[in-house]
Amino acid sequence: MLPTEPIGSIPRPAALIEGVQGFRAGRISQPELTALYDAAVQDTIRRLEATGSPVITDGEQAKHSFATYSIHGLENLSPDGVPISFADGHIRNLPRLTGGPFRYKTPADVYLEIAQRYAQVPLKQAVVSASALSLLYPQGGLRGYSREEYLDALIDEQEGEIRRCLKKGAHVVQMDFTEGRLSIKLDPTRRLLRSFIDLNNLVLERFSAEERKRIGVHTCPGADRHSTHSADVDYAELLPSLFELQATSFYVQLASEPHRQRVLKLIREHAKATQRIFVGVIDPLDPRVETAEEIRDRVLEAAEYIPPDRLGTTDDCGFAPFSDDTSRTRGTAFDKIRARVAGTALASTVLGVD
Amino acid sequence: MSQQREAYGETLGRLRRRLRTLHQCTNALLQAESEQALLRSICEILVAGGEVRLAWVGYCEDDAEKTVRPVAQAGDGVEYLERLKTSWGEIELGQGPVGVAVRTGHACWVDDIRTNPRFSPWRAAALARGYASCLAVPLIAYEASGGAVDLRGTLNLYAAECSAFDEHAIEHYTGLAASVAYAVTALRGHLAEDLTSGVTALRARAERKRAEEALQQAREELAHVTRVTTLGELAASIAHEINQPLAAIGADANACLHWLAADRPDLDSVRGALTAIVKDGLRAGEVITRIRALLTRSSVARGRCDLTGVIRDVLPLVGPEIRRHGISLEMSLAPNLPQVTGDRIQLQQVLLNLLMNAVEAMREVPPVRRRMVVRATTDHRDDGPWAIVAVEDAGVGFSQAEAPRLFEAFYTTKPGGLGMGLSISRSIIDNHRGRLWATTNSDHGATFQFALPGMP
Ligand SMILES: Nc1ncnc2c1ncn2[C@@H]1O[C@H](COP(=O)(O)OP(=O)(O)O)[C@@H](O)[C@H]1O
Ligand SMILES: [Mg+2]
């Protein structure tokens, strides 16, 4: 069967969301909260395994958000950082660094280890990109801690995080790179995008070609289809640079794209022969659960542009990148994932991939 | 008449206040270091100007509710903002001035919060805070090129009086919002610049490191190759050197057989011959071990090194060559030479190079003059003791003009020379934080020596 993987997050159970609020208000203790996290991870993994997905995640149940999990709770951060809402609603307000030195507080391998206690099938681990966290450094600079020192520390932290995830046995480590499109908006000259790609490559290049086979990148540029006068940034501007990232797997939002074939053409033109493309076949924002046949057709459509030995399927994005997101339900998420697995299996049969 | 004057005075006062706030805003625009700081100070200035009670800036999000999120605020009503939910979507929460301004790209205002149906979702809370009218202006920057950059956000103002925002006010604040948007895009441009310069510096550093590593590796490989070459040159005399003990072993063994064949074997003689065999065997084995060490390993391993030991390692390899050329070798090794940190194989290689060069420099000189000295001494310097090893010959020497070129790669005066020996030797010694240099002797020949810092 074609490889199929989730992106990462699953909506948290109501009990957990309430628990987090209760903990903040001092109503429940840390051990009680930890127990809630544990139960949520355990339940999520059990239900993800039940979907038949050959690779799963912990549903990011314990992550504060996909972008801030590693730094949440650091003392040298203030909440009033770059007030940028990322195009796809991923990052709302970034914290701001108030002083050095910079270290992660909870790197992703901590979450991986917990998930490994419960998982029977291979686990994927998502990490935030260095480029997203590069925006923590304040624009005016910091006395006694230069931007370069910060970036240096950031790269070290991320290298360590990815390396530990690989060593502990993550099936694949996925770098969440969702700010590519934003960067073009912020800086139409594309220097910012260049820098983002460069920065992430500084991390990726620290790994051997062998190790990079287990490193992927997720991108979901989203589409501002509802805003009438905002400069629309097209996939065409992003994809050529995206595939310069020194990673092997690319998890690309596609299901919700209005012109899928156009995007597929771009992928065919720009992806390198060694890169595997996991096309998004599920739209997490759409409350309707896709049918297996729909998925199958989306995969077959993609297979016209991407050879089956370089093709995989995924969801367009996580189902709840932010911990307090309740706009989608757990049940729908699992149903959609089940549809992805079934549809991918159907397509694999048609394509003769077993 | 007086009423007119009063109204006139009021207008004048308002204009004056507006001019003052505008002036302050311009300063803020010019001085702002970050987007966040800029937005905050603009809000603060507007509230301090007295015309509005609350000022806030909101940015659009692409979440399911299409939230407009407050990112900066000042004035009376921060709790109001915390509870306020505004959207830019086509839903009820998106019909207020904020949502309309975002969607249309034009200012939208409410003259009377009490009655305007647009404002019903927020009416009660707003009236409780004493807001009577409000204005939302979009943050759109207009560039000289004619293009527009929409920040997808609004500047929002709340006043205590009804109809506080007349035509002039709206024009005024729309202009201000455009300036703010322009300053924000400039700051975001800086963000790109700052990040780019940071990343460029890191990239340069990474490349440099990679280049250095590649160079180091190339150097090590080259060192290995030249080691192999040197040994190749030495092969004949080394073979001879090994042959000697092997021949002796053969002869001694034969003698033993002979003795043992006698009726009453001369066991003392047998024992003596066997002892000689063992000694010769060890000697041959040692030479082979040294050669193998020089041939096989090409990576560096630092450790405590005794230079006298290094000299002893190398001598059996060049000894035969020295003797073949009828050179007399004198050793002068000071006791208690300080130990150094280093790679034994590399240091052997340096010494091997110097010794071979000395031998080669004396090829053409009259046999009586062929004499070399290997000297090891201690130099007590300010930073501690240094070990110095010198190879002194009575060969052809070098001229003042040649001196600066000796250590250059590929510099050679020999017909079959590679010109790599001294250059590699120098880089090895440099890597050991030492120094390698050459001087001409007062009578004949040259002295090549290296100094290495002793271990504390
Ligand atoms: N002991 C010495 N006396 C005079 N000249 C020397 C001596 N050692 C080296 N040189 C000069 O330095 C040159 C470079 O030496 P080296 O780097 O060892 O290369 P090579 O031995 O292959 O020529 C030699 O060709 C020679 O001209
Ligand atoms: Mg030489």
Ligand SMILES: [Zn+2]
């Ligand atoms: Zn995503």
